[in-house]
Amino acid sequence: MNLKQLAQSLGLSPTTVSRALNGYPEVSEATRxxxxxAARRHDYRPNTRAxxxxxxxxxxxxHVIPVSNRHEIVNPVFADFIAGAGETxxxxxxxxxxxxxxxxxxxxxxxxxxxxxxxxGVIVHGPRAADPRIEMLHRIGxxxxxxxxxxxxxxxYSWLDIxxxxxxxxxxxxxxxxxxxxxGLVNGVEWMDYAIRRRTGYxxxxxxxxxxxxxxxxxxxxxxxxxxxxxxxHMLALPDPPTAILTSSMISAIGxxxxxxxxxxxxxxxxxxxxxxxxxxxxxxxDEVPIFTATRSSVRTAGRMTAEMLLGIIASEAEAxxxxxxxxxxxxxxxxxxxxxxxxxSGQQPHQEHA
Amino acid sequence: MNLKQLAQSLGLSPTTVSRALNGYPEVSEATRxxxxxAARRHDYRPNTRAxxxxxxxxxxxxHVIPVSNRHEIVNPVFADFIAGAGETxxxxxxxxxxxxxxxxxxxxxxxxxxxxxxxxGVIVHGPRAADPRIEMLHRIGxxxxxxxxxxxxxxxYSWLDIxxxxxxxxxxxxxxxxxxxxxGLVNGVEWMDYAIRRRTGYxxxxxxxxxxxxxxxxxxxxxxxxxxxxxxxHMLALPDPPTAILTSSMISAIGxxxxxxxxxxxxxxxxxxxxxxxxxxxxxxxDEVPIFTATRSSVRTAGRMTAEMLLGIIASEAEAxxxxxxxxxxxxxxxxxxxxxxxxxSGQQPHQEHA
DNA sequence: TCGCGCCGCCAAAGCGGTTTGGAAAAGCGA
DNA sequence: TCGCTTTTCCAAACCGCTTTGGCGGCGCGA
Numbered sequence: 001m002n003l004k005q006l007a008q009s010l011g012l013s014p015t016t017v018s019r020a021l022n023g024y025p026e027v028s029e030a031t032r033x034x035x036x037x038a039a040r041r042h043d044y045r046p047n048t049r050a051x052x053x054x055x056x057x058x059x060x061x062x063h064v065i066p067v068s069n070r071h072e073i074v075n076p077v078f079a080d081f082i083a084g085a086g087e088t089x090x091x092x093x094x095x096x097x098x099x100x101x102x103x104x105x106x107x108x109x110x111x112x113x114x115x116x117x118x119x120x121g122v123i124v125h126g127p128r129a130a131d132p133r134i135e136m137l138h139r140i141g142x143x144x145x146x147x148x149x150x151x152x153x154x155x156x157y158s159w160l161d162i163x164x165x166x167x168x169x170x171x172x173x174x175x176x177x178x179x180x181x182x183x184g185l186v187n188g189v190e191w192m193d194y195a196i197r198r199r200t201g202y203x204x205x206x207x208x209x210x211x212x213x214x215x216x217x218x219x220x221x222x223x224x225x226x227x228x229x230x231x232x233x234h235m236l237a238l239p240d241p242p243t244a245i246l247t248s249s250m251i252s253a254i255g256x257x258x259x260x261x262x263x264x265x266x267x268x269x270x271x272x273x274x275x276x277x278x279x280x281x282x283x284x285x286x287d288e289v290p291i292f293t294a295t296r297s298s299v300r301t302a303g304r305m306t307a308e309m310l311l312g313i314i315a316s317e318a319e320a321x322x323x324x325x326x327x328x329x330x331x332x333x334x335x336x337x338x339x340x341x342x343x344x345x346s347g348q349q350p351h352q353e354h355a
Numbered sequence: 356m357n358l359k360q361l362a363q364s365l366g367l368s369p370t371t372v373s374r375a376l377n378g379y380p381e382v383s384e385a386t387r388x389x390x391x392x393a394a395r396r397h398d399y400r401p402n403t404r405a406x407x408x409x410x411x412x413x414x415x416x417x418h419v420i421p422v423s424n425r426h427e428i429v430n431p432v433f434a435d436f437i438a439g440a441g442e443t444x445x446x447x448x449x450x451x452x453x454x455x456x457x458x459x460x461x462x463x464x465x466x467x468x469x470x471x472x473x474x475x476g477v478i479v480h481g482p483r484a485a486d487p488r489i490e491m492l493h494r495i496g497x498x499x500x501x502x503x504x505x506x507x508x509x510x511x512y513s514w515l516d517i518x519x520x521x522x523x524x525x526x527x528x529x530x531x532x533x534x535x536x537x538x539g540l541v542n543g544v545e546w547m548d549y550a551i552r553r554r555t556g557y558x559x560x561x562x563x564x565x566x567x568x569x570x571x572x573x574x575x576x577x578x579x580x581x582x583x584x585x586x587x588x589h590m591l592a593l594p595d596p597p598t599a600i601l602t603s604s605m606i607s608a609i610g611x612x613x614x615x616x617x618x619x620x621x622x623x624x625x626x627x628x629x630x631x632x633x634x635x636x637x638x639x640x641x642d643e644v645p646i647f648t649a650t651r652s653s654v655r656t657a658g659r660m661t662a663e664m665l666l667g668i669i670a671s672e673a674e675a676x677x678x679x680x681x682x683x684x685x686x687x688x689x690x691x692x693x694x695x696x697x698x699x700x701s702g703q704q705p706h707q708e709h710a
Numbered sequence: 711t712c713g714c715g716c717c718g719c720c721a722a723a724g725c726g727g728t729t730t731g732g733a734a735a736a737g738c739g740a
Numbered sequence: 741t742c743g744c745t746t747t748t749c750c751a752a753a754c755c756g757c758t759t760t761g762g763c764g765g766c767g768c769g770a
Contacts, residue, residue: 001470002756013720018758028718045470049413050756053404053725060452067438076637079434083422086455095473097415098451100441115356115400117726118450225609226642251637254580254609261616282431282606287581357726368750373728383748405726408755472756 001042060095062119066103077299080280084303114142121310128191145310158321160306164194167295167328168201171274175244179339184217184235184242186252228255243339244272250283273335290333297328356397415450417474421458432654435635439658469497476665483546500665513676515661519549522650522683523556526629530599534694539572539590539597541607583610591618598694599627605638628690645688652683
């Protein structure tokens with residue numbers, strides 16, 4: 001059932017039916033009611049393609065997810081972010097198109113999305129330091145919002161981010177307040193912008209107390225369980241091991257937990273652990289009382305809000321970029337406690353001779 | 356730059372240019388070359404909307420992801436499945452549209468997708484026993500493939516699934532061969548089809564050895580870390596605790612591991628654990644040697660193959676449904692070992708008096 | 711009663727492609 | 741040179757919707 005048929009069945013012109021359905025005033029309320037009722041009865045839905053061809057608005061937003069061939073990690077945060085954004089789109093009558101693209105081909109993908117006219121805007125995931133995508137999107141004039149930021153990007157752009165620096169600074173401070181002095185950082189890969197900011201927050205907190213930085217206590221790599229485990233094992237085997245560790249994700253925190261247990265260390269007593277918790281729906285940080293002390297910020301909410309920002313920008317055709325910085329909560333769980341007084345129970349002696 | 360402009364710039368008609376670009380024979384090779392070169396130079400991409408309006412093919416596939424409000428779990432498997440499917444789509448020139456929908460509204464969503472003509476087919480996620488969606492899609496005549504199956508669905512349909520029953524039967528058998536007799540099952544929610552099949556496999560293996568089923572050793576619930584932990588704690592506190600546990604996902608396995616450690620049990624020695632490993636990119640089961648013994652099947656590959664099936668069905672307009680059953684590997688990791696001889700080291704005595 | 715403005719509707723021209731039905735030009739055998 | 745086929749291109753219709761520009765008819769004030 002298309003518009004013409006519907007119009008014919010009502011003895012009206014397509015024009016009038018279209019106007020009736022789209023709420024234009026040039027049609028009497030009587031016929032409008034009649035049209036709406038008929039549309040409902042026939043389950044009529046305007047053809048998206050035709051509509052967007054006629055209006056010039058695609059009514060859809062692209063999310064480009066880069067998938068590298070080398071390390072094929074799909075961002076674990078992705079599903080929940082999408083779920084949040086999807087809620088917004090559905091309310092606004094937008095569709096969401098997903099483009100999986102081998103990274104490196106992203107530039108062409110954005111060009112294509114624009115030239116093919118298949119979307120009204122895009123959301124940029126996983127920005128890196130000085131991410132070239134931003135400059136490119138700016139140039140080709142496709143509305144976009146970045147989830148995160150890109151340090152060292154000169155062009156203005158819209159973004160939504162959490163205050164990663166502040167979050168990790170606060171977490172580090174919290175550990176320092178508990179008496180910890182050797183604090184490890186198990187971070188994401190260092191070209192990701194959020195990882196840089198978290199590292200900065202960590203470093204600033206140490207610096208504020210005049211503490212030296214130990215390169216051995218900083219790890220950065222893909223946020224997997226295994227990497228968390230390895231990094232922690234390595235740190236805990238140091239002559240002067242950390243009494244606390246900061247982690248960039250629940251998943252690597254779980255790896256760190258495994259390493260602690262392997263060394264017979266009790267989390268919260270022998271080793272303190274703070275992680276960042278994106279509130280992933282399938283990886284909750286406990287139910288009532290959090291398992292891990294964590295900096296917490298819902299990535300699903302972020303998805304919802306980022307999408308709202310983008311739709312707002314598209315609707316208003318605003319030139320001035322919008323930005324939004326969310327603060328993460330610091331929630332106390334069972335994985336932190338005061339720094340142990342002496343050498344811990346792993347049986348290791350500090351300052352072993354093989355150092 | 357659109358077709359008309361491109362044609363004008365070449366001194367040709369839109370017809371000829373269109374034919375040249377789409378490989379039709381009614382155009383000389385000389386002009387075809389000229390057109391292709393010009394298109395490349397101008398970075399011309401045909402407008403997707405116009406094209407699909409003209410051809411009647413949307414060149415896009417919908418993935419409907421239901422998000423319930425009660426328990427807002429987004430399937431953790433989703434991101435990787437999507438990544439796999441996306442690879443297929445990108446190769447075939449298809450787009451992927453994602454519809455996030457509150458479950459219950461799914462029926463209407465499928466109707467809409469069809470009536471609005473915005474997709475050529477859909478992939479159905481997370482089928483349940485006798486899932487009504489299948490019958491409905493069948494009725495409205497939208498091509499679809501189900502990732503998984505729906506026991507008790509009378510209409511024929513296309514699906515791709517792994518052999519969940521066989522996988523869990525083999526895993527159970529493996530544990531039985533190691534001497535385990537008390538084996539727990541931490542399964543997904545019982546209305547999900549895959550959970551039913553896994554349970555069946557588990558029960559069949561026990562039955563084949565004439566072993567009785569203990570309802571206390573079977574848990575089913577959302578596959579979260581916390582649920583895995585709780586279920587395992589509960590089982591391990593039984594008067595006659597299990598010496599081995601089967602788990603439906605890496606995430607709940609991690610919860611079980613936590614419970615084991617909390618009881619001072621060593622995985623692989625005091626307690627054996629087998630999980631199902633979907634090879635999620637962000638949750639690998641170790642690097643070289645697997646952490647958990649597991650039934651393994653890549654959900655990303657499944658995504659790729661499911662998408663291929665659907666595109667094949669759309670292209671061939673085949674009536675006969677296609678099906679594909681993949682076998683999971685049983686891979687040996689560090690979490691299994693022979694059943695402990697006596698009561699294990701948790702300090703519990705079997706057959707305690709409070710039973 | 712007449713003239714004017716407004717209301718309610720419609721015909722037709724797009725949007726940017728594909729595709730049908732020719733038509734001119736070129737090739738070919740007699 | 742003629743007639744016929746083949747090659748190469750084009751004009752126009754169409755996909756399903758929106759939107760511009762009108763056009764009758766009715767109400768209203770003079």
